[in-house]
Amino acid sequence: MSTPASVPTVSFRFAVVSEIDPLQQVIVHTPGAELELVTPEQRLTLLFDDILFVEEAQAEHRQMCALFEKVVGAEGAVLQITDLLRTAFASEEAREAFVEQLCRLQPEANLQAFARELAALSPDELLHFALTGQSPLPLNAFPLPNLLFTRDLAAVVNDHLIVSHPATAARARESLILRVILEHHPGFAGLRERIIYLPEGVTFEGGDLLVASPEVVLLGHSERTSLGGVAHVARALFSRTSVRHVLVVDLPKQRASMHLDTVFTFVSADECVVFPPILHQEGNVLHLMAGDTPEQFVTEMPPDLKTALERLLDRPLTFIPCGGDNPVHQKREQWTDGANFFALAPGVVVGYERNHYTFEEMRRHGYRVVTAESFLSYYAESPFVPGTEKLAIKLEGNELSRGRGGPRCMTLPLARQPLG
Numbered sequence: 001m002s003t004p005a006s007v008p009t010v011s012f013r014f015a016v017v018s019e020i021d022p023l024q025q026v027i028v029h030t031p032g033a034e035l036e037l038v039t040p041e042q043r044l045t046l047l048f049d050d051i052l053f054v055e056e057a058q059a060e061h062r063q064m065c066a067l068f069e070k071v072v073g074a075e076g077a078v079l080q081i082t083d084l085l086r087t088a089f090a091s092e093e094a095r096e097a098f099v100e101q102l103c104r105l106q107p108e109a110n111l112q113a114f115a116r117e118l119a120a121l122s123p124d125e126l127l128h129f130a131l132t133g134q135s136p137l138p139l140n141a142f143p144l145p146n147l148l149f150t151r152d153l154a155a156v157v158n159d160h161l162i163v164s165h166p167a168t169a170a171r172a173r174e175s176l177i178l179r180v181i182l183e184h185h186p187g188f189a190g191l192r193e194r195i196i197y198l199p200e201g202v203t204f205e206g207g208d209l210l211v212a213s214p215e216v217v218l219l220g221h222s223e224r225t226s227l228g229g230v231a232h233v234a235r236a237l238f239s240r241t242s243v244r245h246v247l248v249v250d251l252p253k254q255r256a257s258m259h260l261d262t263v264f265t266f267v268s269a270d271e272c273v274v275f276p277p278i279l280h281q282e283g284n285v286l287h288l289m290a291g292d293t294p295e296q297f298v299t300e301m302p303p304d305l306k307t308a309l310e311r312l313l314d315r316p317l318t319f320i321p322c323g324g325d326n327p328v329h330q331k332r333e334q335w336t337d338g339a340n341f342f343a344l345a346p347g348v349v350v351g352y353e354r355n356h357y358t359f360e361e362m363r364r365h366g367y368r369v370v371t372a373e374s375f376l377s378y379y380a381e382s383p384f385v386p387g388t389e390k391l392a393i394k395l396e397g398n399e400l401s402r403g404r405g406g407p408r409c410m411t412l413p414l415a416r417q418p419l420g
Ligand SMILES: NC(=O)NCCC[C@H](N)C(=O)O
Pocket: 047, 048, 146, 149, 151, 152, 171, 206, 207, 208, 258, 259, 261, 262, 403, 404, 405, 406, 408, 409
C-alpha cells in the first residue's frame, strides 16, 4: 500500500519571555546583492556611513550564523529572510498583496503605474526586486541594505509579535517584507491571531524593545521610536500579553544611540552591558503600568533604570560598562556596537571583536573570551552545552560593524527556551 505524498510543514513559534533564555529559532539575513548597490551619494539616505566590502561582510555574517547553529544544535534554528520570502511568494496572492501594499506604503515612488507588471513578475524576480529595487521593468526603487538588521523589523514578546513601523523611508519596505512572510508563509498560519500591528502615524523599531522577564519590558523612546509608538506598544502588551510593567528609557535622539539596544543589552540573568553616559543618568526612565481603561496608564518615575529594574526583577544587577572605565573608549566602542551583545543563552554572548576594551571588561566579570573561529573549531565534533561557564565570543572582522548595528541588531529571535 502506498502512503500519500506528504508535504513537509515547517511551523514556527513566538516564545520570548526573556532576552537571555537559550535561543531556539532566529530570523537573520545574510547580506547579498542589495548591499552591493549602496553608492557614496545614496549612503546617508540609506542609513550607511560607509561603503562595505560585501564579500567580507557576508563571510562575517556566515560565521555568525554557524555559531548560532552550533549553539542551538538543531536543524532549522537559523531562518534566512530570503528563504521565508521565497516560500511566501510561491503564492500569487502573496505577490499581489506585496505589490498592492508597497504602492500604498510609498506613493511617492510612483510604483502604481507598474503595479500589474510587478505583480506579474516571477516569484524570483519579485524577490530580487523586493531586496534590491531592481527588476526588468523601467522603474527605480532603492535597495534595502539594512535588511541585515532583522531585529528592527519586529519584536517578539512572550507569544506575540509586534510588527515594526520604521521611522525612515529607507527601512519601510523591510517591515512590509516581514508582513508578507507572516501573512502568507504557511509556517506562520497558526500564529496570525498573535501578530500585533500598530496604527498609522506612530513609529516603532524592534531594536527599541528588550524583554526583561514575562512581566517586564523595556522600550526606548529614541530617534526611531516615537512617543506614540511607545504608548501603542505598551497598551498592546498590557491588553494582550502577560506584560505588566514597561520601562520607557528616554534616549538622546541621535544616530549613535538610535535604538535602546545600541546602549543597553542583557548578557546574563544578573548582568547587562551598558553605555554609562546614558545609562548612568538619572531621571530618564518612566515606568508605565496599565490604568483602569486601555486609554490610561499608571505612571511612576523611578530614579534610574538600574534601580527600576532591580525592583521589578527582585534581584541585584551588575551594569558592565561598554568600553571599560575610560570615557573615550566607552564612546568609541559604543559607536561600533560594543554595548550590542546578543545572548545565545544566559552568560553566553557574542559581540564584535574590535571592541576590545569591552571584551576586557567582560573578562574582568568572569567571562572566558574566545574567538568565534576557535569556538567553532573546538566544538567541531561535539555539541556545545551552555551552562558550565560564562563565555564572550568575539565575531571577527570589521565590515558588518560599519553598517552601525551589532549582533543583537542582526537577529530577530522568534523563540527562546526558558530554563526549567
Ligand atoms: N537595532 C539596531 O540598532 N539596529 C541597527 C540598525 C542600523 C541601520 N544602519 C540603521 O540605521 O537603521
